[in-house]
Amino acid sequence: MEKSIKVFAPATVANVTCGFDVLGFAVDNPGDEVELKLKSTTGITISAITGDEGKLTKDPELNTVGVSIIRLLAKLGSKQGLDIKLHKKMPLGSGLGSSAASAVAGVFAANQLLGCPLKQEELLPFAMEGERIACGSAHADNVAPSLLGGFVIVRSYTPLDVVKIPTPKDLFATIIHPHIEVRTKDARSILRKDLSLHDAIKQWGNVAGLVAGIITSDYALIGRSMDDVVAEPYRSMLIPGYYDVKQAALDAGALGGGISGSGPSVFALSKDEKTAKKAGVNMAKVFNELGIGNEVYVSRINNAGPQIIG
């Protein structure tokens, strides 16, 4: 018995300015890779993790990928043994849904190897369990777009209701990851726990506009709607030069920009690849001048979710 598969799952940008906790999208680059091999013995093992600088555990009960797959197999009542190799192809703690991508690649690969007993969207709760291990809470705004591709609305958590919406085909994302650390805990605690009705109305007016703009490919409306009064005013304090970086993207012609997830990565959306690349160059210049190392990723919105690559 010898059967294996290699799967790529995309990084994701959660929150998407006004869409705090309810919107996310997937990108073609970066992403994580999981190799999964059927074992002739029972049990889940992790034989290798690369690209993590030794930060992740190989204990399957404590590892995002391990937990996701263990939960999936338990649900299916399967005793199948599997060995996991995880290749981190993106920075950890970057605000790009790194653990979500790993979990999604894992459950997608396992489902494939087992002959697809579940539909793709049915894998969501198991990948979310992996997220819970990594983040302490089972968020869906990274996992769902990584699993489904495109732009995803997390309409509700109780009950879980995730909706993939049509995505403009020429929309490009620029992501810059500055080499600074923003702890998710700090990014959470810096937020206000209440907001004025006035600010809330402003936010959901923009959410309405952004969703409409995305579905109808109205790029100007997407740009006008990319405004955030909830997280950006506070989380920007944790990212040196944030507003200059955002402005640099806008100066290049980007539609809008914001903090990716809880940061420190910053993203911008543009209506063609040339603008997205120019935005990346401009954004990097700001961090470079501040002496902050960084990587830039430019890619189309990923509309496919996880893909078999070997």
Next chain:
Amino acid sequence: MEKSIKVFAPATVANVTCGFDVLGFAVDNPGDEVELKLKSTTGITISAITGDEGKLTKDPELNTVGVSIIRLLAKLGSKQGLDIKLHKKMPLGSGLGSSAASAVAGVFAANQLLGCPLKQEELLPFAMEGERIACGSAHADNVAPSLLGGFVIVRSYTPLDVVKIPTPKDLFATIIHPHIEVRTKDARSILRKDLSLHDAIKQWGNVAGLVAGIITSDYALIGRSMDDVVAEPYRSMLIPGYYDVKQAALDAGALGGGISGSGPSVFALSKDEKTAKKAGVNMAKVFNELGIGNEVYVSRINNAGPQIIG
């Protein structure tokens, strides 16, 4: 010189559950009518108002229609004299955008008589000025859908940004107007001025879902998204039997329901006319049992805005 026109403008449902202050839609029935006649003398006059039970002023500087038209003519630099006849075909203070419909009918009629110097969407600020006279503040969530038809997002007030979104063609509205008075001032003051981030996220998750559902004609998603944690919990206290009325609509098969504008009218959305009519019968039964007189309106979503009827 003798030229006249008669225009109908539709009633509107503002707020639309989760879309507090940012969403509204127009209906085919009810609506208001304005007759406008070119005069050979200068000045704006109101020679007749019907259907208002004597409640509205014929002073053009204090009347919604008069003010809207005066502001429009001032903008155009026109000294043209006009006489207005206003026919109220819906109850005042009902939460159906009565003053907005009158103002829209007025500015649309005036623009037509003057040879359409402005595009239809450019009439919005003048109708909003009429609203300011009626309500004390220049809201757009009734005026905009009455003027543009269909579902409209008021994304922002500063600057004003109003977006008409594609509307499902089989969506029907049921509206019931109970004969009780809810003062707009009370409906406003009963609201909380702050909300928890948790509740706010729930609200804009539903806004995202509702907008996506409307644009993609996903009726089930429309229904799941019709939930309001901001206004309904408080304003429902001002409408006896509110939750029973809403439940009666759902029992008939309606997708969802809510308070129209600031009430007291209650509305429901259904995916066909038969269900919408049944919802109306069910809703009326609840108010009837409480001894509260009422009218029921059932109509398709109005996608046209104001129309010339004579």
